[in-house]
Amino acid sequence: MGGERPARDSGSPAPKPGASAREISLPRGVKIREFKTERRLQIAFSFRGVECRELLPPRPITQTAANIAGGLRAEVLRKISEGTFHYADYFPDSPRAKQFDIAGKRIMMRTLLSTQLESYERQVTNKTLSPSTFEGYAKAIKSERMQFWADVALGEATPSKLRDWIGGMGITAKAARNLLTPLRSVFEDALNDELIEFNPFDRIALGKLLRQSSKASDYEVDPFTMAEREALLKAARADEQPMMQFWFATGLRPGELMALRWDRIDWVGSKVRIDLNLVSKTEKGPKTEAGIRDVNLNPAALAALLAQKPASFLAGAHVWLNPRTSTAWEADAQIRKTLWQPLCTRAGVRYRNPYQVRHTFASSLLTAGENPWYVASQLGHVDVQLVFKVYGKFIPQDYQRPAGRLLRAGNE
Known part of the structure; x- marks a missing residue:
């Protein structure tokens, strides 16, 4: 606080009757703090490696008061050395007391x-x-x-x-x-x-x-070429090929792919309802309403489902099963380690993480001239902004114009 004036420390002569407080002999570790509206005695000590300064309650500053303050400090030091000092017992209203628990230890x-x-x-x-x-x-x-x-x-x-x-x-x-x-x-x-x-x-x-x-993210959209996709599907085993073909044709998130159930397939309408996502071995709904959507199934996706029918249609609810266990997938790490990595090696395709399958789906649609708003709806994005941000380089120049200009161009 401001307004302080120095006070004489220990070693000062005892005050004479009527002498000023400046002549009070202050015990070691005791100091007079002078503020604009009052003067207070303060004691100093070290506790648990923390340098502590505590003001004593307001009272007339006399030699007796100074001696009492010195005695209090001596008692605190003795308790500290014995390991029995509890800060709040002596200074319950001190902000410093809140830094220590009831046993006197520092709160770490x-x-x-x-x-x-x-x-x-x-x-x-x-x-x-x-x-x-x-x-x-x-x-x-x-x-x-x-x-x-x-x-x-x-x-x-x-x-x-x-x-x-x-x-x-x-x-x-x-x-x-x-x-x-x-x-x-x-x-x-x-x-x-x-x-x-x-x-x-x-x-x-x-x-x-x-x-x-912070550093810029080094992750980039690195889709698979048509030749690479063909190589991956050709190298896939019979029990792997349908799922990979369906994944490339729909661009589902890994959790959505693993959670997909047969009763979500609309064979007549050639679409699939996406309303479940597997995260940390728990199936739940998507984070946003946009995540609940109908994804259109092209001939490749429908063919993949037909090929998978004998393996899982009667076995249970899930469409895609782990070929090693014939049970539903439990985590995307399973797909990555037991299917995806070996498949890339067999196919001789440069490794990229499995999420690039989704990027491949999106970039392929955009490169073919599909409307970015349609692509956003198929991906389950809240709006089209993320499509432009992530896949902008794949969007034809006509779609790079503001929406208003696009509407006017369509009416010309």
Whole structure:
């Protein structure tokens, strides 16, 4: 605070009757703090590696008061040395007391992050948090980068420390935001519990920081050529070929492909209803209403379904089965490791991740001149903006014009 004037420390002569407080002999670790409206005694000590300064209750500053303050400090030091000092017992209203638990230990970030993880686990049990979202949060909390906070006390988690950590991560903005979500929740809870006076996130310009420090994503749309698709289908075994042919013909998300059921096939209308997605071994509806959609089935897709009928139509609800177990797929990692990677090797096709099958479907339609709005509806996107952003280079120039110009051109 402002308005302070220096006070004489220990070693000063005892005051004479009527002498000023400046002549009071202050015991070691005791100081007079002078403010605009009052003067207070303060004691200083170190606890759990934290330098502590505590103001004593207002009272006339006399030699007796100074001696009492020195005695209090001596008692605090003795309790600290014995391991029996409880901060809140002596200074219950001190902000510093909130940095220590009831046993006098510093509140560590590792403890709060662990508590946050337990909270997420309860939310999964209560079905207020999806297992897939929980997996993302758990991965963030247990990540190597988050270990930076393991030995940091809550009181030391300053905005500057947070800013330096984020600025040095060297990952994409999306990855950074995913990592920061549980950490932000920790600080929000600490603020609500009055363990801290402010949320460090509120004192950093996160958007600007991420723009300046995050790296651009190195992921790119890299669709398979017609020759590569033919090579993959030719190299596929009989129990693999129908699913791969259907996937290239529909561009479903991996989870949608794995969750597909026979009763969603409209043979008369040549379309399939997509309303389920397999995520973290749990089938659920899409994240958005746009994800629930009817995907048109071309002759290649219908032929693939007919070829698959003998293998799974009477076996159960799911269309596509893991050839190794003859049971429904449980995770996209299964497809990648047991089917996709070996298939690319057999076909002699340069490896790209399986999601490129979806990109191949979209880019092929756009290259053939399909309307981007139709492609967006088939992919299950909320609007066409993502199609232009991700697949812009595959869209014919006529469709690159603003929508108003497209409508006028169609009426000419």
